[in-house]
Amino acid sequence: MPPRPILITGASGQLGHALAARAPAAGLPARAIGRPGFDFDAPETIARALAAADPALVVNAAAWTAVDAAETSADAAFRANRDGPATLATLCRSRGIPLIHVSTDYVFDGTKGAPYTETDPIAPLGVYGHSKAAGEEAILAAGADAIILRTAWVFSATGKNFARTMIAAARRLPALRVVADQRGTPTAAEDLADAILAIAARILAEGWQPGFAGIFHATSAGDTSWHGFATEILALAARHGTPHPDIIPIATADWPTPARRPADSRLDTTKLSQTFALALPHWKDATARIVPAILAQDETP
Numbered sequence: 001m002p003p004r005p006i007l008i009t010g011a012s013g014q015l016g017h018a019l020a021a022r023a024p025a026a027g028l029p030a031r032a033i034g035r036p037g038f039d040f041d042a043p044e045t046i047a048r049a050l051a052a053a054d055p056a057l058v059v060n061a062a063a064w065t066a067v068d069a070a071e072t073s074a075d076a077a078f079r080a081n082r083d084g085p086a087t088l089a090t091l092c093r094s095r096g097i098p099l100i101h102v103s104t105d106y107v108f109d110g111t112k113g114a115p116y117t118e119t120d121p122i123a124p125l126g127v128y129g130h131s132k133a134a135g136e137e138a139i140l141a142a143g144a145d146a147i148i149l150r151t152a153w154v155f156s157a158t159g160k161n162f163a164r165t166m167i168a169a170a171r172r173l174p175a176l177r178v179v180a181d182q183r184g185t186p187t188a189a190e191d192l193a194d195a196i197l198a199i200a201a202r203i204l205a206e207g208w209q210p211g212f213a214g215i216f217h218a219t220s221a222g223d224t225s226w227h228g229f230a231t232e233i234l235a236l237a238a239r240h241g242t243p244h245p246d247i248i249p250i251a252t253a254d255w256p257t258p259a260r261r262p263a264d265s266r267l268d269t270t271k272l273s274q275t276f277a278l279a280l281p282h283w284k285d286a287t288a289r290i291v292p293a294i295l296a297q298d299e300t301p
């Protein structure tokens with residue numbers, strides 16, 4: 001009999017795509033699914049997808065990720081970020097399989113002034129953060145063997161993200177105004193995927209250990225502001241011929257958005273390295289890989 005696969009949800013997203021692409025190199029048979037076959041808005045699809053795949057482990061990369069739109073679509077955000085993951089965790093528990101779920105730095109309010117640890121109190125500022133926090137709580141309450149990885153500022157060569165937006169804007173505009181007073185860590189979907197796959201491989205090889213359960217912080221190394229991130233992205237893009245605009249630092253107050261965001265959401269990743277001996281590469285190394293990949297993709301007819 002072939003080995004049971006890991007099941008990856010949210011196949012069309014940045015992380016889901018990276019997980020599916022990199023699972024073979026990690027030696028893991030994988031099945032990636034997305035909507036409509038796996039849809040948190042149609043909860044009956046969750047059990048059906050699990051029954052069809054009969055996985056050895058589930059990685060949930062499906063989520064409502066539109067931070068501003070969540071402010072006016074709270075029901076849908078909570079369905080995708082709390083109710084669906086709760087159902088998934090309950091099903092994983094009844095099937096006796098582990099669940100790796102992904103959460104966010106936006107569960108914090110950003111006022112600590114130092115990197116957050118997993119035991120720091122959460123205090124989300126917006127609907128998205130509240131819905132993700134509720135998802136964490138629901139998964140832990142479901143009693144499955146669950147690992148929740150909080151990450152931040154996800155970007156990759158595929159999908160909608162800040163790096164792609166900056167490159168597109170640089171082609172159109174002579175000057176970009178970018179928020180300089182929010183601090184965090186851009187995290188490459190590919191690097192997060194590799195960490196998740198390493199954890200999955202270890203669980204499948206060694207079996208579940210009680211010390212694996214719970215919340216872990218998992219971001220790239222280092223930190224910056226959105227302005228610092230834009231500066232790095234556009235310096236790299238300029239080397240490949242993209243026009244280089246002026247990048248003007250502005251305050252959050254000068255760029256009003258429907259959702260409030262934490263001013264400093266750096267995450268302390270010590271627990272991840274101590275438990276799993278894993279550390280993601282620096283965000284600048286990831287940016288140096290991903291910007292040329294975005295540009296190359298844009299050139300593909």
Ligand SMILES: NC(=O)c1ccc[n+]([C@@H]2O[C@H](COP(=O)([O-])OP(=O)(O)OC[C@H]3O[C@@H](n4cnc5c(N)ncnc54)[C@H](OP(=O)(O)O)[C@@H]3O)[C@@H](O)[C@H]2O)c1
Nearest residue numbers: 010012013014015039040062063065080102104152153154
């Ligand atoms: N992006 C960030 O900056 C960021 C920051 C911190 C944490 N995270 C977390 O990291 C994880 C991965 O994020 P990402 O950047 O890969 O997200 P993404 O690119 O926006 O992808 C989200 C995925 O979820 C799917 N999805 C959305 N609503 C769904 C629903 N109701 N039912 C089933 N699937 C649904 C989407 O499918 P469709 O293509 O069909 O819409 C897509 O495949 C998420 O848990 C997110 O909360 C992300």
